[in-house]
Amino acid sequence: MDLKKHNEKAWDRLVEKGDGWTVPVSAEEVEKARDGEWDIVLTPTKPIPKNWFPSLKGKNVLCLASGGGQQGPILAAAGANVTVFDQSNNQLAQDQYVAERDGLKIQTVQGSMDDLSVFEDCAFDLIIHPVSNVFIEDVLPVWKEAFRVLKPGGSLLSGSSNPLLYIFSEDQMDQGNLIVEHSIPYSDVKNLSKEKLEILKDDHAPFQFGHTLEDLIQGQISAGFMIAGFYEDNFGGKMVLDQYINSFFATKAVKFN
Numbered sequence: 001m002d003l004k005k006h007n008e009k010a011w012d013r014l015v016e017k018g019d020g021w022t023v024p025v026s027a028e029e030v031e032k033a034r035d036g037e038w039d040i041v042l043t044p045t046k047p048i049p050k051n052w053f054p055s056l057k058g059k060n061v062l063c064l065a066s067g068g069g070q071q072g073p074i075l076a077a078a079g080a081n082v083t084v085f086d087q088s089n090n091q092l093a094q095d096q097y098v099a100e101r102d103g104l105k106i107q108t109v110q111g112s113m114d115d116l117s118v119f120e121d122c123a124f125d126l127i128i129h130p131v132s133n134v135f136i137e138d139v140l141p142v143w144k145e146a147f148r149v150l151k152p153g154g155s156l157l158s159g160s161s162n163p164l165l166y167i168f169s170e171d172q173m174d175q176g177n178l179i180v181e182h183s184i185p186y187s188d189v190k191n192l193s194k195e196k197l198e199i200l201k202d203d204h205a206p207f208q209f210g211h212t213l214e215d216l217i218q219g220q221i222s223a224g225f226m227i228a229g230f231y232e233d234n235f236g237g238k239m240v241l242d243q244y245i246n247s248f249f250a251t252k253a254v255k256f257n
Contacts, residue, residue: 024069042159067091166210186210
């Protein structure tokens with residue numbers, strides 16, 4: 001099975017269904033961003049701290065696996081030169097829609113987050129990477145490619161799922177029960193029963209992967225980054241796990257050379 005192709009088509013379908021991560025920002029939000037009033041997220045609810053950003057005017061920003069017409073248009077309205085890179089053409093179409101609607105300049109490029117070969121070394125000042133590495137089987141090439149295309153002094157702002165999220169039975173968690181069922185690293189393809197995997201395929205749902213904390217954090221450090229910022233987030237109280245632990249985190253990783 002071509003996992004990347006499956007997830008590409010799955011996200012195309014999620015756009016058609018109106019999933020929350022595919023709904024573009026409003027014209028009012030874009031206008032506020034032009035006036036300097038804006039926030040964007042890497043995780044479900046908590047905005048990125050403003051002191052994690054450089055001055056955006058004229059900066060080259062890559063929104064990595066970040067289509068959907070959300071982060072890209074806001075950063076473009078705030079003055080950045082934005083490139084949105086995503087595997088789903090339907091997600092990229094959302095950014096193109098907002099750009100046309102609100103008169104923004106946004107470049108969109110289709111591709112997989114672990115292969116940025118279409119970009120030269122040191123092409124970007126900032127990379128925005130929301131919670132999307134759960135949709136790639138091996139996260140280490142993502143960090144290595146991000147480091148390569150960043151300029152010295154640039155930052156990678158990324159969101160990740162706490163791997164703890166993937167040890168529980170999803171069916172039971174939806175019913176409010178926390179039943180340990182899986183080990184980490186986790187893979188829908190390897191950990192789910194054949195019957196559950198067929199349901200995912202039939203529903204055209206994207207396959208998910210729960211990476212180790214070592215790959216998520218040390219992986220960035222091994223790629224050459226220094227971790228310079230960290231915070232946690234959750235589902236906003238919508239999941240039973242929120243009562244016990246934050247199931248997402250965000251990092252600011254800086255490339256010094």
